[in-house]
Each structure stands twice: as C-alpha cells, then as structure tokens.
Amino acid sequence: MIPNTKTLFRINRQSKSPLYNLIEENFHELIGSDQLKTGETIPSEWELSELYSVSRLTVRHALGNLVRQGWLNRRQGVGTFVAKPPLTRIAPSRLSFTEQMRAIGRVPSSRQFYIRVIPASREVAGHLKLAEGDPVIEIRRLRLADDEPIMLETTCLSQARFPGINSLSDFSNTSLYEFLSSHYQIIVAATDQTLTPVLLSESEARDLETRPRTPAIFSEIEAFASEGDPIEYSRSVTPGDKSKFYFRFRRGEKSL
DSSP states (O other), X not given: OOSOHHHHSOOOTTOOXXXXXXXXXHXXXXXXXXXXXXXXXXXXXXXXXXXXXXXXXHHHHHHHHHHHTTSEEEETTTEEEEOOOOOEEEOOOSSOHHHHHHHTTOOEEEEEEEEEEEEOOHHHHHHHTOOTTOEEEEXXXXXXXXXXXXXXXXXXXXXXXXXXXXXXXOTTSSOHHHHHHHHHOOOOOEEEEEEEEEEOOHHHHHHHTSOTTOEEEEEEEEEEOTTSOEEEEEEEEEEGGGOOOOOOOOTTSOOO
16 A cells, blocks of 8 residues: 555646646656655556546546556556566767758758646656746647658746747747757757657557557657756657667767
C-alpha cells in the first residue's frame, strides 16, 4: 500500500494543459524521484479518479499512455505496477533539428499548432528551475523534412527569461535556437537527452500521418546556456520507421 496518496497524487488544476497530461506529469515526477518504486502497485482507476477529482476515462487515458511509454506495467486481473525505468541516457548532437536536417541535405520546416503562456507544472518547473505555477511559454510544433512529418514536439521556455517571445514570432519556418541567439543573445552550450521506446497514441499518429501504436521514440531534451542555466525543456515523439540513431565512439576523442 502506498502511503500518503492524497499528498502524492495531485495535479495543478490551474494549468491549461489537458488533465490526462497533468496526471502523466505527476507520475513522471513520482517515479523519477523514486517516490513510486519499481514493482509497486498503483491505486486503481477508481481510486485515482477520486484522488485527482477527474473522470475514470481521463485516468484510463493517462494510464494507457504511461503503459505505452514504459512507465507502468499492467497485469490482467492483478493490477497496474510501476515498471523498471527503461530510460537510457545518451550523448546527443549539439545541432538543432533545423541544423541536423540541413546537414543531411533535407529541407526542414514546421507546422506550428500553437504558442501560448501557461503556468509551469511541477515537472516543467523542475527542468527549468522555476517555481511551480511560474509562467512558461509552450510551443507545439510538427517538424517536417522535405514536407514529410517526422517529429511531434512540445517546447517549454521561461517567460521571464524570454519576455514577449509568444507575441514576437511564429516558429513554423524559424529555428528556435537561431531566434534565441539573434534576439536574446542566448547560445545553447549543452544539452541532455533521454530516449524512451513507446507506441504512438491515436492523436500522435494522426498528426504524424501514420498508424496508431506504431513503435516510436519519445525524447526529452534539456538545453543549457554556457553558464549552466536551463534554457529549454522539450518533449518529442518520432515514429521508428522515420528515425535512425547513430552513436559514434573513438578512443581519445572528446565526447559531445
């Protein structure tokens, strides 16, 4: 039995993000901070709907996504358990998406779904070193190469650090990193990236023009300035048949 369920299972009701996303973020935080341990049984859908004050359908949606992402395991007739974390840390490229596509001879572009200011969830606030509820700029884009959808991306930035950015630009055909450099004199000096194998949800598959439950890679990126301050936190998903990851090692070479 998990103690203090009322304290652990809670969401920021002031956030404009969908409720199921807030529940997923809550689980990410609890599992990532080891407050929920591998093999532990989570409360039932009915109990979680009571704790979060949401419908069971919303809870079921969130848990389904968490199972697909590898955070939880379901055992028919037994319950839902915290899975062994499948995350693998890698040394990512220094290049932005735009630079990577140009480097391999493809034409990058984006379709911007929205850019808006929302209160930071606990997860996003932790990545950006903000207080929960501080205003963050959220940018949702579909990234394309030669007009082919290959990545669905959500990016979060501190509004205090980048005032007015939500009214300054449409990032459909503009590199975010190039924009930050030219308008705010901010250069990305380091990035941390985490990759997780997942299956695409119906909405993700629709945006990426492929089939639901297609194997995909879920990526989280933290970008930092030269002084070590966090600049950006982003989440993206890329279908497995549209991605290829290359890892290079040479003894004596400096890692990226």
